[in-house]
Amino acid sequence: MTRSTGIRPFALLVALVVATPAFAHPDTGDFVQSAFLLAPEIVGCTLEDGTQTQCHKITVGYLPGGLKIGLFCPATLDDAGGIWEWTGENSGLYRIDGDFLRMLDGLGYRFFDDDENVYSVDNATERPTVDHACINVSVDESVEITMLLPVDPMMAVTPTQLGTVGKVGVALDGVPIFSDAPSIQMTGHMPALDTCGGHVDPGGWYHWHATSTDMATVFATEDVDAVCALEQNASAQFGYAFDGFALYGSREPDGSEPAGLDQCNGHVAPVADGAEVYHYHARETFPNLPPCLVGVQAQGNFTTTATAGIGAQRAGQDGRNEPPRPEGGAGGMPPDFEDAAVVLGVAPQALLDALGGPGQQPDLATAAEKLGVTEEALRDALPPPPNP
Incomplete structure (x- = not known):
């Protein structure tokens, strides 16, 4: 649905939020308390702009107790798995089933063998041996996640664009939230999402790429035959963004349609207790998370005890004796991309952002200029492109 309301200028929003700071504080009491491995505490922290301040420190596990996840990859073309947003020809949100995978095959992306068995890889223990595989990662129950x-x-001077695998925030049940997973065109593979919009990182912990408590709105808007098992409520608060502002569904707490949303899909408006507070809203189409954050995040606001993925502690640093899981980013970012980033001396996320968003063909000359490297060096460092 296209909203007819105007977009509120960012400078005006800054003034409004600054004028109402008492209503902008995140409250750890809003979280499901059983999600915490340790009692939340307030610690000193440094924001990304250098400001010395205080942060809520929360520690959660690999998965909240009782949360049912999956299905992700279907076993055969006769089965139905999770969902995927395809960004090429015939773009849209799809259930991962035989019709979708045959459509991809017609476009040159074959995810199944001659017996119609789907190529599926556990990115925690193995690497794909085919050009196009469905990624289905196993969990690591020992992982702990710390967030600030x-x-x-x-409010930041300018909003922060989230891009691919950007840190969005944390849900009220303690599940981390990230922006778009790497596209099939970028990696060759499909890190399948379940019908609540989540999957397991190569580090072994579950996270969402969607406002999961408002997936019913998305499925209705995009005409997808799927159901998220979580309780759906388009008016409920879903979590907090990493800048400290609240994340809500696609409706206001009173059920009305949000008005005057900014470029990050947020605004200042009354919430459940009647306070005028800046907060974000979900969109009605997928991905339904904010495309950017208006506030300043804390440095080092996401760390894990895992040996792979975003926020990971590398092998030998966590005191565990088991073999490390293959390195890779959230959502199935292949290890080769992290290797290329090391060679180039840049952050993996910066490399992905420079190469373009999901579905875009990378412009190596432009990407090299953004990264401050030569086009030749970039070309040599990158893994070979997947065969379509």
């Missing part, structure tokens, strides 16, 4: 949320959120 500013006690007093601050």
Whole structure:
């Protein structure tokens, strides 16, 4: 649905939020308390702009107790798995089933063998041996995740675009939230999402790429035959963004349609207790997370005890004796991309962002200029492109 309301200028939003700071604080009491491995505490922290302040420190596990996840990859073309947003020809949100995979095959992306068995890879223990595989990662129950949320959120000078695998925030049940997973065109593979929009990182912990408590709105809008098992409520608060501002579904707490949303899909408006507070809203189409964050995040706001993925502690640093899981980014970012980033001396996320968003063909000359390297060096460092 296209909203007819105007977009509120960012500078005006900054003024409005600064004028109402008492209502902008995240509250750890809003979370499901059983999600915490340790009691939340307030610690000193440094924001990305250098501001010294205080943050809520919360520690959660690989998966909240009782949360049912999956299905992700179907076993055969006769089965139905999770969902995927395809960004090429015939773009849209799809259930991962035989019709979708045959459509991809017609476009040159074959995810199944001659017996119609789907190529599926556990990115925690193995690497794909085919050009196109469905990624289905196993969990690591030992993983702990530590996150920081500013006690007093601050508006940034300009919004931060989230891009691919950007850190969005944390849901009220303790599940981390990230922006778009790498596209099939970028990696060759499909890190399948379940019908609540989540999957397991190569580090072994579950996270979402969607406002999962408002997936019913998305499925209705995009005409997808799927159901998220979580309780659906388009008016409920879903979590907090890493800048400290709240994340809501596609409706206001009173059920009305949000008005005056900014470029990050947020605005200042009354919430459940009637306070005028800046908060984000889900979109009605997938991906339904904010495309950017208006506030300043804390440095080092996401760390894990895993040996792979975003926020990971590398092998030998966590005191565990088991073999490390293959390195890779959240959502199935292949290890070769992290290797290329090391060779180039840049962050893996910066490399992905420079190469373009999901579905875009990378412009190596432009990407090299953004990264401050030569086009030849970039070309030599990158893994060979997947065969379509």
